Amino acid sequence: MLRIEVHALPHAATLRCIGRIVLGVECEILRCVAEGRTEANLILDLAQVRAMDAAGLGLLVELHINASGRGQALRIVGASRPVCALMAITSLHSVLNVSDCEEGELDPGGTGSCFAGRYMTA
């Protein structure tokens, strides 16, 4: 199961993923939610992702490529230990934008984020 919480800032959206990003409906819902965001900065918060497989890694790559094509900056933050381990094994940590950051760094005006929605698989 995957739950996605969307927090929107004026120029950034954070997708907080909770659960698993694996082959099947979980990957599909993350793909749909991420591809639907138009903010200049898109942040994937993976701190609460407890499992990921190669399909999930491939989706991160796909989102990275598509975001670049749209002129959108995609950043992965708070990758959990299982996700970090998989990225290290497949050397993706060196090609994707992976870091830890606070939402405030992208909101210099301090207007704060608004909760923009929640998506959840069965």
Added chain:
Amino acid sequence: MQATSRTEEQQRISKEFAFPGDVQSLAQSRQAMMDFLAPYCSGEAEEIDLFLTLQEALANAILHGCGNDPSKTIHCRVEIDPSAVEITIRDPGPGFDPYNATQSTDDGTNLTPHGRGICLMRSLMDEVTYRRGGTELHLRKLRATRT
């Protein structure tokens, strides 16, 4: 269909499985194999390695071997002895060249969305071998000593 047999020495345990070849059956299929394997794992780390490996192996069999078709069947066999866990997964697909399938992703520099499942299995298992033109996957993981 499941069948369990034990050798006279009762040191080698095996079990066979047959699963539908669609993505919706993947979690249940994986869990059925993990339910058999988990009691023989030496610890959580080994259990996680097997869990991830089965996820990738079954996903590949479903997507590439069965075309995500529930009418097709994946046949699996698990064998456990004191030294190793061996898993064999057969699919009815056309087969493939495992070398070419992973060459572009092994060094992590190619941003392709596919091809990392085999790379993951190779890092988690002690042996990963494709036979019969790529339609049969043989996995082997040496067992750690129980503490």
